[in-house]
Amino acid sequence: MTTPDHKPFIPATESPAEFTLKAIITGAVFGVLFGAATVYLSLKAGLSVSASIPIAVLAISLGRRFLNTTILENNIIQTTGSAGESIASGVVFTMPGFLFLTNGSGAEFFNYWTILTLAILGGLVGTLMMIPLRRSLIVQEHGTLPYPEGTACASVLIAGEKGGDFAKTAYQGLGVALLYALLQKVLHVIAEVPVWATRQANRYFPSAQVAGEITPEYLGVGYIIGFRISAVLVGGGILAWLGLIPLLASVVPGDTIALQLQKLGYLDNLQTAGGPGGWNPQTHTFADTAAAIYRAYIRQIGAGAVTAGGFMTLIKTIPTIVSSFRQSFSRSSINAIETEDQLSGTSQTLRTEQDLSVKIVILGSIVLVGLMVLLPQIPGDSLLTKLLIAVLVIVFGFFFVTVASRIVGLIGSSSSPVSGMTIATIMGTALVFIGFGLTGRTYEPAVLVVGSMICVAAANAGATSQDLKTGYLVGATPRYQQMALFIGVIVSSLVIGATVKILDTPTPDLLAQGITHAIGSDKFPAPQGTLMATLIKGLLSFNLDWQFVLVGAFIAFVFELVGVSALAFAVGLYLPLSTTLPIFAGGLVKALVDWRGKRKGIVEEDADLGKGNLFATGLVAGGALAGVAVALLSVNESIYNGLTALTLEPTLAEALGEGGYMLLGALAFAGLAGLLWRVATSRSF
Numbered sequence: 278m279t280t281p282d283h284k285p286f287i288p289a290t291e292s293p294a295e296f297t298l299k300a301i302i303t304g305a306v307f308g309v310l311f312g313a314a315t316v317y318l319s320l321k322a323g324l325s326v327s328a329s330i331p332i333a334v335l336a337i338s339l340g341r342r343f344l345n346t347t348i349l350e351n352n353i354i355q356t357t358g359s360a361g362e363s364i365a366s367g368v369v370f371t372m373p374g375f376l377f378l379t380n381g382s383g384a385e386f387f388n389y390w391t392i393l394t395l396a397i398l399g400g401l402v403g404t405l406m407m408i409p410l411r412r413s414l415i416v417q418e419h420g421t422l423p424y425p426e427g428t429a430c431a432s433v434l435i436a437g438e439k440g441g442d443f444a445k446t447a448y449q450g451l452g453v454a455l456l457y458a459l460l461q462k463v464l465h466v467i468a469e470v471p472v473w474a475t476r477q478a479n480r481y482f483p484s485a486q487v488a489g490e491i492t493p494e495y496l497g498v499g500y501i502i503g504f505r506i507s508a509v510l511v512g513g514g515i516l517a518w519l520g521l522i523p524l525l526a527s528v529v530p531g532d533t534i535a536l537q538l539q540k541l542g543y544l545d546n547l548q549t550a551g552g553p554g555g556w557n558p559q560t561h562t563f564a565d566t567a568a569a570i571y572r573a574y575i576r577q578i579g580a581g582a583v584t585a586g587g588f589m590t591l592i593k594t595i596p597t598i599v600s601s602f603r604q605s606f607s608r609s610s611i612n613a614i615e616t617e618d619q620l621s622g623t624s625q626t627l628r629t630e631q632d633l634s635v636k637i638v639i640l641g642s643i644v645l646v647g648l649m650v651l652l653p654q655i656p657g658d659s660l661l662t663k664l665l666i667a668v669l670v671i672v673f674g675f676f677f678v679t680v681a682s683r684i685v686g687l688i689g690s691s692s693s694p695v696s697g698m699t700i701a702t703i704m705g706t707a708l709v710f711i712g713f714g715l716t717g718r719t720y721e722p723a724v725l726v727v728g729s730m731i732c733v734a735a736a737n738a739g740a741t742s743q744d745l746k747t748g749y750l751v752g753a754t755p756r757y758q759q760m761a762l763f764i765g766v767i768v769s770s771l772v773i774g775a776t777v778k779i780l781d782t783p784t785p786d787l788l789a790q791g792i793t794h795a796i797g798s799d800k801f802p803a804p805q806g807t808l809m810a811t812l813i814k815g816l817l818s819f820n821l822d823w824q825f826v827l828v829g830a831f832i833a834f835v836f837e838l839v840g841v842s843a844l845a846f847a848v849g850l851y852l853p854l855s856t857t858l859p860i861f862a863g864g865l866v867k868a869l870v871d872w873r874g875k876r877k878g879i880v881e882e883d884a885d886l887g888k889g890n891l892f893a894t895g896l897v898a899g900g901a902l903a904g905v906a907v908a909l910l911s912v913n914e915s916i917y918n919g920l921t922a923l924t925l926e927p928t929l930a931e932a933l934g935e936g937g938y939m940l941l942g943a944l945a946f947a948g949l950a951g952l953l954w955r956v957a958t959s960r961s962f
């Protein structure tokens with residue numbers, strides 16, 4: 278039963294090609310690519326960018342030129358591919374926390390098979406739980422829940438004749454990013470991180486530092502998220518690197534900083550040289566005091582700020598969560614679920630109303646519980662503990678999948694408070710464990726497992742509901758979409774787990790510094806993973822430097838009081854300024870483009886499909902994929918040495934001087950920003 282005012286683009290009476298092998302394979306490839314790019318971006322910057330619209334644009338382009346696909350096949354491509362981004366963000370925001378639990382108690386679970394298992398199980402929970410909700414959320418509330426990304430994807434697919442032009446801009450951004458990455462990451466013509474810093478001996482402003490990791494993906498992310506959020510992010514970095522670090526450098530002796538690094542495990546003892554900042558036991562000084570203070574104090578202050586920001590986000594969304602759950606299980610919604618089960622088993626049901634049976638949801642949930650109890654990848658000291666984990670996953674999954682699916686219908690996937698839901702899950706799980714007397718570091722990994730799977734499930738449920746909205750508008754067959762989502766979850770998880778482990782593999786230069794995990798280093802800070810571990814340790818093991826955590830918490834509280842997004846500011850405080858500064862540059866370009874458009878009276882009908890956004894998407898995808906490729910190649914020492922031999926940095930630094938080489942990099946990045954401006958402000962490129 279469809280709503281009276283709804284007429285899908287492809288009527289239910291027509292049955293063009295839809296669930297075909299070429300559509301599934303193409304969608305799976307996109308899921309793998311965007312999943313890998315999301316892993317890279319989320320580990321470095323703690324951010325992810327929705328992949329649904331770019332995949333829809335690229336699907337049309339490939340479909341028209343090479344695959345001869347129908348609109349419904351393109352919809353299956355987009356549906357299958359979108360799972361990669363949502364699964365990747367859920368994995369990366371939580372599972373690196375295994376590395377940061379008390380005394381490395383979770384490090385053994387940070388392996389490919391555990392990541393793969395949790396990703397697949399969490400993704401399946403998100404898709405399964407959404408099946409009985411489709412009719413109540415997508416069909417019955419068609420007029421009240423807009424599902425912005427899903428509606429935009431439908432517009433792209435329906436306007437397929439424009440798809441080639443759309444895709445051309447995205448491909449150009451991808452090509453520019455790959456060329457830039459070759460010059461930067463392989464040949465090193467462009468400096469990777471230009472730095473301006475004052476010395477520790479500076480009388481007025483010791484150890485202040487301004488740096489920028491001037492990559493195309495950060496510029497693209499900044500443009501996509503806009504000026505406001507990027508400004509809040511960089512504000513946190515400015516407070517840390519131009520405020521707190523110079524202050525601490527003025528009042529804290531080098532030996533005290535070194536003792537704190539020793540306590541945190543970065544230094545074996547004060548007689549051993551090395552560690553963050555390059556400790557010199559003879560002179561009792563650091564080669565880079567700012568880096569030492571960042572590791573010793575700022576990251577813990579930032580973790581406290583992120584935790585508090587997450588709590589405040591959760592508190593603000595509690596009314597929405599409660600009302601969403603209540604509305605989803607009103608009498609009319611329950612009737613819709615019952616109707617769906619009746620229709621799904623009827624052969625006369627219209628093609629556009631055919632869902633997978635609710636029986637599959639029930640049986641699938643039972644199978645998932647069995648797998649969580651029996652699989653060795655799930656931590657637990659007994660079958661009862663693992664059964665408790667499984668029950669909590671199903672209960673929290675049912676609740677938060679329902680909540681996430683409704684919330685994204687109103688505000689979109691990018692604004693969904695998945696982190697707040699994950700925090701609530703971790704708190705609830707920890708309290709249940711404490712109630713059963715399961716405390717201490719032994720059970721920290723088990724709590725993180727529940728949080729990880731719920732984070733993946735909630736993220737995937739949001740993406741799933743957007744996909745089903747797209748299908749509803751274009752006239753897709755729901756059960757084919759649901760089957761495509763299952764395939765997308767499994768295929769993308771296979772590669773996401775591998776990508777995480779590859780990026781975690783330390784390069785020879787990191788190993789030389791005694792760093793055994795690239796994740797958690799300055800290379801891949803993984804801020805959300807730190808947040809989850811900090812929260813779990815505080816609840817179960819009380820193994821924290823609370824003085825630093827509380828300083829961060831009150832910093833976040835102050836910014837929330839003055840109306841600034843505490844969570845975004847806290848992430849900026851935790852991340853290096855070198856990450857947030859180039860993101861801010863992208864946001865600044867977006868602000869200038871918007872200002873110019875407003876001054877000239879130009880109204881952009883759909884910002885997501887504007888040339889600037891599509892070019893920025895290409896920059897993000899190209900830069901991130903290049904980063905993954907270089908990281909993959911660098912795992913092999915001989916290839917790493919071969920890449921190192923290609924570098925032109927010593928030649929350029931000698932010819933231009935170190936400052937001139939840094940300036941060349943900054944000018945190249947400015948040129949890239951100028952190119953983004955040109956594309957965004959012109960109708961042709």
